[in-house]
Amino acid sequence: METRKIQITGKSTYIISLPKTWINKIKIKNGDSVILIPRSDGTLLVNPKLEKNKELTKNTINLESRDTEKLFRKFIGAYLAGYDIIEINSIEKLSPTVRQHIRQMTQHVIGPEIIDETINSVKVKDLLDSSDLSLIEGLKRMFMITRGMHRDAIVALRTHDIELAEDVESRDNEVDKFYWMIAKQYNLVMNDMFFADKLGVKSQEVLGYLLVARSIERIADHAKKLASNTKHVTGKIEIITKIVDASEAIMKEFDEAMNAFNRNNFDHANEVVNKARALSKITQELTQEIFLLKLPSMTIVSLAYIIDSLERTRAYVLDIAETAINHQFITTILVEKP
Template structure:
């Protein structure tokens, strides 16, 4: 820590000198303005960015014929989530054919990313989304609604042996992933740009809370997709009506718990969150009963039934995680 003494000038002004290395690095010249932002913990942030505009960051990646395609795609997703506003893909010679394919795949998955320039040797991707136009609460709310509907349809596909509906549930999981990536990106932007956080009126701890909750909701979406996939391998004619009804009822109850946990997050209701956490024990017991019944069937059927039961249990467990996040954040 660089400690400096406070000095008085003119009898009414207090002065602290700024580190020379920081001045040079920030390219600040004589008479240039700097911004002073008072933080909640009593500290003061000094920034050369007085306009409040979003910080622009550029990420560059050299691609070659020997570059692993999956690794290349994952790096672009990582750069997107990290908050880079410009991505430059380049090669010493001509870009390999797969580069354009993976770039198009990435831009179709990531919200706000568009190719703005392309040559034989370079591709430039730019973020066209204004962070303030996609508030975290709106994105998280939309994400939770999609997941609730996915879970509802997954249970409907199981009950009615509807393979078409099951396939549709699996496809919607991509929409959930896209929204989760966006929330992760927005959270990183807020954590790294204090001006953006003040503009959107979101504190750092709230941004982290949104990201953690988004991650949990994304996992719930994965289990809705998992239920749908397993239901495609089951024929309702092979199962007893009582078992079908028990699994359906348990799945509906799990979705209700998830919905209430999301409500407690947006309402900041600590008491409701605590009550929902207490419900996880009963759900686990019901799922164990389903598993015991499932094991009386052939292995090919029992495997999928147990997987569905496990996913239903995990939905309630993840709902409890959301509730714990509510309590931790508001306390």
């Protein structure tokens, strides 16, 4: 941190000098213009970025083995960090299997596309402006997909529809896409406070959206697990009716939690917190009941996993409601600041 004294030139012009180290780092010169942005907290931001030709950021991933899971983790890490170009290099010739895996990786995220390939490298570029998708729209899309996944997983359980259960499992990737996009937007805001302005939100608000997105992504994961376990439950089992009822109660609070977050309503969110906590009694009773049933061990285990997924879903709904409360206070402070 450096301190500068204010000087007066003429009768009404106040000037300060800018640190030379900052000038050299930003690479601005005599005659260049900067943007001055007064903030609500009394600070003044000096922004040297006047939407000139942006220098693309690049990350190089060296493929050292055939471990495709490791490659995927590195790719997602580079994507979340906000790199414009991700280049995957190998000392040896890239096999068709690895190339296919790289294509599949680009399909798991929003924006990146393969723009160039050589014998031993693949270049991927993010063709989407990350500010084009608003946080509100991203959350809404995640919620709609996840809500449908859970609903159809319960239908598959009730009707023994294996094909529907497998369809539910396949939709999880779509939720992951939007979650990673929101996580990427959060990281971009942390690195560039002006990116929040492009998104149409305050930088302090973005954490709330990320936390809700994370909870929705976890609910989608459990909808997938729920669907997977329904394939091992056959025959007419009375407890399934109770499981369906518990699911409907939890999904109702899921809807209400999202409404409370979107509307910044403390009382609404607080009510959801109380109701979501009360629902834990239902899942506990179901857990105790299944072990009294005289059913094949595989069926008992699958039902136990299903009820566990319902309980975890309830817990994530509770997290969303609590995040909505915290988010409401943050946005209120931002509005009240002069």
